[in-house]
Amino acid sequence: MDLDAARKGISEVDRRLVELLNERARLSLNVGAAKRQTLRDQDIEGVPEVYVPGQEKRVFEKVRGLNHGPLSGDSVCAIYREIMSASISLQSDVTVGYLGPPGTFSHQAAMKRFGDSLAYVPYARIEDVIAAAAKEEITYGLVPIENSTFGTVVQTLDAFVLQPAVKIRAEVFLPVTQSLLSRYQLSAIRKVYSHPQAFGQSQQWLDHHLPGVARVEVSSTAKAAELAAAENYAAAIASEACAPLYRLDVVAKDVTTATDNTTRFFVLGQSSDGPTGDDKTLIMFTVDHREPGALCSALDVFAKHRINQTAINSRPSRQRQWHYMFFVEITGHASDDDVASALEEIKAYCLDLVVLGSYPHQSY
Numbered sequence: 001m002d003l004d005a006a007r008k009g010i011s012e013v014d015r016r017l018v019e020l021l022n023e024r025a026r027l028s029l030n031v032g033a034a035k036r037q038t039l040r041d042q043d044i045e046g047v048p049e050v051y052v053p054g055q056e057k058r059v060f061e062k063v064r065g066l067n068h069g070p071l072s073g074d075s076v077c078a079i080y081r082e083i084m085s086a087s088i089s090l091q092s093d094v095t096v097g098y099l100g101p102p103g104t105f106s107h108q109a110a111m112k113r114f115g116d117s118l119a120y121v122p123y124a125r126i127e128d129v130i131a132a133a134a135k136e137e138i139t140y141g142l143v144p145i146e147n148s149t150f151g152t153v154v155q156t157l158d159a160f161v162l163q164p165a166v167k168i169r170a171e172v173f174l175p176v177t178q179s180l181l182s183r184y185q186l187s188a189i190r191k192v193y194s195h196p197q198a199f200g201q202s203q204q205w206l207d208h209h210l211p212g213v214a215r216v217e218v219s220s221t222a223k224a225a226e227l228a229a230a231e232n233y234a235a236a237i238a239s240e241a242c243a244p245l246y247r248l249d250v251v252a253k254d255v256t257t258a259t260d261n262t263t264r265f266f267v268l269g270q271s272s273d274g275p276t277g278d279d280k281t282l283i284m285f286t287v288d289h290r291e292p293g294a295l296c297s298a299l300d301v302f303a304k305h306r307i308n309q310t311a312i313n314s315r316p317s318r319q320r321q322w323h324y325m326f327f328v329e330i331t332g333h334a335s336d337d338d339v340a341s342a343l344e345e346i347k348a349y350c351l352d353l354v355v356l357g358s359y360p361h362q363s364y
């Protein structure tokens with residue numbers, strides 16, 4: 001086929017694609033109308049949830065299965081991410097809050113989950129994102145929960161204690177590579193800014209290449225880039241994506257110690273999605289510290305119901321000294337029969353139990 005014929009073919013396919021995309025968009029508007037009708041039928045006030053992670057997971061799995069190339073499955077899913085982003089924005093004006101400023105990994109994770117068609121709002125602290133989601137100042141909030149190299153993001157757990165009404169709606173995984181950004185070459189750098197998590201992920205590289213150089217902790221990696229850009233002989237450990245945003249050079253690419261460094265984020269909103277058959281649930285509770293073995297008895301309930309615990313963390317409860325809030329992540333949805341009965345039983349051993357939410361187990 002010659003060039004002209006191939007381009008003519010593409011032009012004809014584009015005409016059909018635009019027609020099909022709009023046919024899909026009209027159906028999405030029908031979905032929005034049907035969701036509003038369901039709420040009215042049930043006498044529930046408010047607006048329906050427009051972002052439905054379980055349904056998106058089904059769409060991604062379906063289109064991946066339908067695809068036989070030459071496009072890769074990842075390319076088809078990336079295109080579908082934008083199709084569903086446009087579909088969400090058609091149904092409602094959705095705003096997504098994240099730990100800013102622009103260029104943070106939280107920002108990248110939010111874009112990965114919600115695409116280009118929505119409005120993004122940066123917040124200075126993780127606690128501010130969670131409070132904004134709890135107050136419905138934003139439709140959804142996105143916060144980091146753990147990193148595969150450096151562990152749990154404790155600010156997020158502590159903020160959950162203060163905002164127990166917020167609900168987890170989805171999880172997002174983002175591969176993270178940190179780089180050293182500066183206006184100066186390595187030998188001239190006298191100070192490095194970054195977030196404590198990013199320092200933890202690149203500690204070995206810094207010990208080796210910038211020994212004795214001051215490390216200053218700030219609220220986010222993008223904030224570090226912003227500060228490094230404004231100060232002589234300063235640098236930042238941040239995402240490469242921050243280099244063009246803050247007019248910095250990439251002095252050293254990928255200074256992260258682990259090769260598969262990944263951060264997990266939560267999407268927060270007013271409610272969790274329904275069960276998909278492959279979900280996880282996060283609960284938080286305190287136990288009576290005068291009761292010997294209270295934590296053990298609580299966790300035993302899950303073992304008895306053959307429910308897998310995928311993570312456990314503890315944080316000071318801030319109610320009294322040496323008293324802890326436990327965070328346990330289990331497999332299953334809070335409304336699954338076995339999980340629901342385990343949650344009922346575990347109450348006997350817990351002083352206050354909050355289900356922070358159930359969300360589809362994510363691999364894409």
Ligand SMILES: O=C(O)C(=O)C[C@]1(C(=O)O)C=C[C@@H](O)C=C1
Nearest residue numbers: 028031050051052055056084087
């Ligand atoms: O099925 C829905 O609930 C929709 O709103 C439609 C749709 C889609 O475009 O496929 C859009 C957004 C949701 O997050 C999931 C799916």
